[in-house]
Amino acid sequence: MEESEKLERIIEARMKLKARFEEKIKLTPSVSDDRPMGVGKTNRHGMPNTPTGQTITQKWPVLDLGYQPDVSLDRWRLIIDGEVENPVRLTWDEFMALPQTDDTSDFHCVTTWSKLNMEWKGVRLLDLAALVQPKETASHIMCYGYDTYTTNVSMEEALKPDVLLVHTFDGKPLAKEHGGPVRMITPQLYAWKGSKWIKRIEFLPQNKLGFWEERGYSNTAYPWRNDRYS
Ligand SMILES: Nc1nc2c(c(=O)[nH]1)N[C@H]1C(S)=C(S)[C@@H](COP(=O)(O)O)O[C@H]1N2
Ligand SMILES: [Mo]
Numbered sequence: 001m002e003e004s005e006k007l008e009r010i011i012e013a014r015m016k017l018k019a020r021f022e023e024k025i026k027l028t029p030s031v032s033d034d035r036p037m038g039v040g041k042t043n044r045h046g047m048p049n050t051p052t053g054q055t056i057t058q059k060w061p062v063l064d065l066g067y068q069p070d071v072s073l074d075r076w077r078l079i080i081d082g083e084v085e086n087p088v089r090l091t092w093d094e095f096m097a098l099p100q101t102d103d104t105s106d107f108h109c110v111t112t113w114s115k116l117n118m119e120w121k122g123v124r125l126l127d128l129a130a131l132v133q134p135k136e137t138a139s140h141i142m143c144y145g146y147d148t149y150t151t152n153v154s155m156e157e158a159l160k161p162d163v164l165l166v167h168t169f170d171g172k173p174l175a176k177e178h179g180g181p182v183r184m185i186t187p188q189l190y191a192w193k194g195s196k197w198i199k200r201i202e203f204l205p206q207n208k209l210g211f212w213e214e215r216g217y218s219n220t221a222y223p224w225r226n227d228r229y230s
Pocket of ligand 1: 061064191193
């Protein structure tokens with residue numbers, strides 16, 4: 001298939017997915033709550049920039065399972081499978097040939113630090129979904145990291161336009177300690193929902209708990225509801 005034709009297909013599938021999840025996305029807490037818990041100026045999503053219980057930091061702390069996998073670009077692969085019409089196993093070059101998005105967003109860690117206005121570049125989860133075409137039965141994704149980490153996200157959260165698989169932060173390749181070469185970010189959920197060193201995204205027909213979710217952290221992780229634990 002021609003590159004231009006491939007892109008057109010992704011754009012068409014993206015529009016369809018957006019329409020399919022539009023109503024559900026509107027009903028998510030970080031879009032619909034009219035009394036969000038938090039303080040500070042209104043952020044780009046209409047929420048107070050500092051969710052309740054959070055403190056702004058300028059530094060960027062590192063959290064991991066005690067192991068930072070080393071993934072070279074030639075060995076890097078991204079598998080997207082499960083409840084999809086068109087499973088893929090992308091190489092680095094194939095990933096970088098997908099539509100690229102620049103976005104500025106905030107990062108809220110459940111351990112109470114938030115870092116604001118982070119400048120990212122990467123591929124929207126929405127565009128990856130458009131590529132693989134989730135079946136009607138898909139309701140959640142499970143993300144897997146090269147370090148064995150897992151975390152689950154509902155489709156209506158995952159398909160928001162600021163959920164990205166990022167490879168660039170502040171104009172530079174994402175550092176290994178922060179999940180480089182590629183990690184996911186979830187600005188409207190606590191940051192543990194974004195897998196560092198992401199390796200696989202599995203579309204699921206029902207919810208399933210990830211690493212922290214199985215250990216007492218919230219399934220849903222809404223910062224403006226102080227939704228930290230289950
Ligand atoms: N693969 C993987 N992803 C992960 C983690 C991890 O241990 N492994 N930790 C999570 C947690 S708890 C947080 S707060 C953020 C931290 O990202 P940072 O280390 O870049 O600040 O990554 C999340 N993603
Ligand atoms: Mo965290």
